[in-house]
Amino acid sequence: MPAAPITPDSVIELLTAEHILEPQEPITPDTDLFTLGLDSMAMMQLLLLIEERFQLTVNPAEMTRDRFASAGALATFLGEKRRRAA
Amino acid sequence: MPTLPATTVDFFLAGLEAFMVRSGQGMHWGVTQLWLAGRPDAAALQSAWEQMHAQQPLLGARLRRQWRGWRLAWETSGPIPAPPIIWHPPQPLPPDDGVLQERLQGRTPAGGLTSPLLLEVFPWGDGGAHRVLLTWRHALMDGTGVNLLLTRLAGGGGGDAGPPPVVVPPREGLGRLFKKARPLLRRMHTMTLDGCLSAWSKGAPQAGAPAFRLIELTLEQSHAAVMRLRETCGDFMQMPFYAAIAARALRRLHERRGWHSPVLHLHLPCQVRGRSREHLFGNHMGALPLFLDAGALGTPDQAIKHVLEQYREALKQGMAQASEALMALSTHLPVTWFMPVVRWTNRGQICSLFHSHTGTFLAGCTTFAGAAVQNVVTIPSVSTPPGLGIFFSDFAGRITVTLAWREGGVTAAEEKLLCGQILTDLTGASAA
Numbered sequence: 001m002p003a004a005p006i007t008p009d010s011v012i013e014l015l016t017a018e019h020i021l022e023p024q025e026p027i028t029p030d031t032d033l034f035t036l037g038l039d040s041m042a043m044m045q046l047l048l049l050i051e052e053r054f055q056l057t058v059n060p061a062e063m064t065r066d067r068f069a070s071a072g073a074l075a076t077f078l079g080e081k082r083r084r085a086a
Numbered sequence: 087m088p089t090l091p092a093t094t095v096d097f098f099l100a101g102l103e104a105f106m107v108r109s110g111q112g113m114h115w116g117v118t119q120l121w122l123a124g125r126p127d128a129a130a131l132q133s134a135w136e137q138m139h140a141q142q143p144l145l146g147a148r149l150r151r152q153w154r155g156w157r158l159a160w161e162t163s164g165p166i167p168a169p170p171i172i173w174h175p176p177q178p179l180p181p182d183d184g185v186l187q188e189r190l191q192g193r194t195p196a197g198g199l200t201s202p203l204l205l206e207v208f209p210w211g212d213g214g215a216h217r218v219l220l221t222w223r224h225a226l227m228d229g230t231g232v233n234l235l236l237t238r239l240a241g242g243g244g245g246d247a248g249p250p251p252v253v254v255p256p257r258e259g260l261g262r263l264f265k266k267a268r269p270l271l272r273r274m275h276t277m278t279l280d281g282c283l284s285a286w287s288k289g290a291p292q293a294g295a296p297a298f299r300l301i302e303l304t305l306e307q308s309h310a311a312v313m314r315l316r317e318t319c320g321d322f323m324q325m326p327f328y329a330a331i332a333a334r335a336l337r338r339l340h341e342r343r344g345w346h347s348p349v350l351h352l353h354l355p356c357q358v359r360g361r362s363r364e365h366l367f368g369n370h371m372g373a374l375p376l377f378l379d380a381g382a383l384g385t386p387d388q389a390i391k392h393v394l395e396q397y398r399e400a401l402k403q404g405m406a407q408a409s410e411a412l413m414a415l416s417t418h419l420p421v422t423w424f425m426p427v428v429r430w431t432n433r434g435q436i437c438s439l440f441h442s443h444t445g446t447f448l449a450g451c452t453t454f455a456g457a458a459v460q461n462v463v464t465i466p467s468v469s470t471p472p473g474l475g476i477f478f479s480d481f482a483g484r485i486t487v488t489l490a491w492r493e494g495g496v497t498a499a500e501e502k503l504l505c506g507q508i509l510t511d512l513t514g515a516s517a518a
Contacts, residue, residue: 040325041356044401063320
């Protein structure tokens, strides 16, 4: 299966469709993900889904606060990672 | 009589408490301590305390089996009056371990606790310092709820509209639940055959009074630990990092005793999906079972790598859902049967170790009822088996480790060994 395109919307879809986060309000590209309860378990689930959908492996040590602050920031980080891998 | 839905975790804790009571360990209490630099505002604290009791009918609720549908629910007759906040006379020193031990048994000098919550204030020393002790019943709430409760008390409790609406968890058929639980049942069967020990073995003392030890890291030590955490697990994977350190400590204990446990079974807390984090009462945390190969815990780095791999595998295999399904299946048993069945299937054990990283209590709060907060630490009474709990928390950049066991379950020399090992693993420096 080809890797899915990485956009803020595809990251939001990943977070909500798989119930990693259960927000009361819709998530936007700038929503602060930590206030929505992004804990260790949710993070590991997110890494597994990133691998499956985007075919990218993220090392836990790469998971910094700025890269995972919002769906927009995460899409930027993953996009750069894919470009480097290409 | 009005009822509120119970979760499978409520059932697990009710089962665990029933087992503790029947084995002479008493009820399952926790104590949260706040170190305050000044005197909390008595009027604000009283007002928030009363308001919270008036708005939370679950405080007077009992877990009951409903006649129709055999479903567990919290049955409540409405709010209960707030018990008085106890202000103790000033003392030269803060409350000692004996006071905490008494509260962990649900007792005060005046007798046994009749309410699920007790709030006490201890002024001490000449500098205006105070200790606040919140004693709480674990069958009714967990660390997430305690944090919410403290946050409300800290801010005076104003403007609170009461608990959010309760979401009734969807009910699944037994066949579907069994299918979901099967991978975990298989794994547990293998683990039992392999041999899996905790800090307790058959015939060892079980009913000792709750005992504990706090390891308060300095700012420098905490900084070193956080650096190690970031290098290996990034900014978010605190749970696997601390779980690896806790598992290594238990392995060290086994080595000292000459015990061989090829597998360690950790119960990591995980948020029950679909349950609002805004509920003060009722339990939020399910268990994510992790099966560790003791041989892969040789060094801290190896252990962290192994725990991360196992954490990943457990989630990939749906172990959190399997665990929840297994608990949902168990709710069909009488509460008093649950733990004996678990122990029977696990050769007397529940798991190898209770562990959690509770993060920061009162995150973002620098004051509690107007007094500056210096640290917040929770000490739970731990059941035997597993006989040992290792918990990590942080406040204002300082990490505190809580070790909890039952008197007679861990010797003084073993306690020293555990503390030394944990400190060395956290900071990379040998303990003095």
